[in-house]
Amino acid sequence: MHLTIFSKYALLAVIWISSIYACTQSSNVQNSQHTSRIEHNVSTKEIEVPQISDSVIDSISGLELPAILKSDEIIRHAAYTLKYDEKHEQASWVAYHLTSDETYSKFTRTDKFIIDPIVRNGSAENKDYKGSGYDRGHLAPAADMGWSAQSMKESFYFSNMSPQVPGFNRGIWKQLEELIRTWAMQLEELYIVTGPVLSENLPSIGPNEVSIPNYYYKVILAKKDNAWQGIGFILKNESSNSPLSNYSVPIDSVERFTGIDFFNQLPEHIESDLEKRVCAECWTWNKKKSTLKSAVSENKNTAIKTVQCSGITKSGKRCKRKTTNANGRCFQHD
Numbered sequence: 001m002h003l004t005i006f007s008k009y010a011l012l013a014v015i016w017i018s019s020i021y022a023c024t025q026s027s028n029v030q031n032s033q034h035t036s037r038i039e040h041n042v043s044t045k046e047i048e049v050p051q052i053s054d055s056v057i058d059s060i061s062g063l064e065l066p067a068i069l070k071s072d073e074i075i076r077h078a079a080y081t082l083k084y085d086e087k088h089e090q091a092s093w094v095a096y097h098l099t100s101d102e103t104y105s106k107f108t109r110t111d112k113f114i115i116d117p118i119v120r121n122g123s124a125e126n127k128d129y130k131g132s133g134y135d136r137g138h139l140a141p142a143a144d145m146g147w148s149a150q151s152m153k154e155s156f157y158f159s160n161m162s163p164q165v166p167g168f169n170r171g172i173w174k175q176l177e178e179l180i181r182t183w184a185m186q187l188e189e190l191y192i193v194t195g196p197v198l199s200e201n202l203p204s205i206g207p208n209e210v211s212i213p214n215y216y217y218k219v220i221l222a223k224k225d226n227a228w229q230g231i232g233f234i235l236k237n238e239s240s241n242s243p244l245s246n247y248s249v250p251i252d253s254v255e256r257f258t259g260i261d262f263f264n265q266l267p268e269h270i271e272s273d274l275e276k277r278v279c280a281e282c283w284t285w286n287k288k289k290s291t292l293k294s295a296v297s298e299n300k301n302t303a304i305k306t307v308q309c310s311g312i313t314k315s316g317k318r319c320k321r322k323t324t325n326a327n328g329r330c331f332q333h334d
Contacts (some may be wrong), residue, residue, distance in 0.1 A: 067261035075127030079151035089209035105146025116159035128206025137164030251275035
């Protein structure tokens with residue numbers, strides 16, 4: 001009789017302890033679901049940077065390229081490579097190598113947006129963006145492509161565009177592009193991957209249903225003092241006055257957020273060290289504009305004539321943008 005009562009109390013105790021543990025675990029799961037998917041892990045102190053010999057880098061072809069599957073539609077242009085996502089009618093990533101010499105532009109913007117002739121089923125086109133309220137936002141910026149006429153032309157392919165809120169495209173996204181060019185000027189070379197964060201049930205624009213991303217990202221691998229550093233950025237598709245450093249994250253965080261494996265050709269231990277953290281103080285946060293060297297036209301060794309756009313803004317004033325278009329109108333008023 002006493003043993004039976006003891007057994008019952010023991011069973012009740014086990015059930016009670018189990019219920020407390022289950023509640024605790026449930027609370028932990030709920031808390032984790034409500035935390036941000038973006039993990040910052042940003043250090044303000046100098047961290048040990050893994051050494052990568054030049055021979056290792058030289059042996060890797062296309063270091064900037066993320067992991068590629070056989071089913072991926074890969075488009076290779078003169079200055080950049082992209083993975084095209086037919087469902088969203090834009091690239092899921094654009095990858096390119098940028099050197100300090102290439103930041104000095106020889107050719108100005110064409111502002112001529114073109115359908116990408118290599119995309120298998122056709123890229124987005126101008127009618128998708130017209131009247132949408134969204135900018136044709138560059139993924140690989142035109143200012144990084146001014147070192148040749150061909151690269152500048154290809155930077156305006158619609159496969160390199162994504163619908164961006166005007167305040168985002170002309171604001172913090174442009175600031176980040178300029179900052180990265182500053183890094184390229186200061187350092188020997190950069191390996192860059194950039195793109196939209198594509199997911200299910202995104203709204204779209206145009207007859208081709210071009211998805212409107214909620215977020216964009218950039219990841220950068222840079223050589224500094226014979227060593228290498230990595231940094232990532234995740235930004236919401238909206239205007240912002242926050243410092244760019246607020247958006248810096250380890251590359252690992254961008255990988256988890258996008259599902260893309262960056263710089264996977266590096267030796268495993270080096271890739272892991274580079275991508276798991278970022279040193280904020282190891283980067284310069286003051287940007288400067290690149291220099292335009294002897295801008296010439298595509299077909300003639302003469303200076304391109306740049307004029308103020310003749311278009312009229314919504315406020316009734318003349319547009320302040322400069323353009324090389326023969327019709328005297330910039331991309332926004334073309």
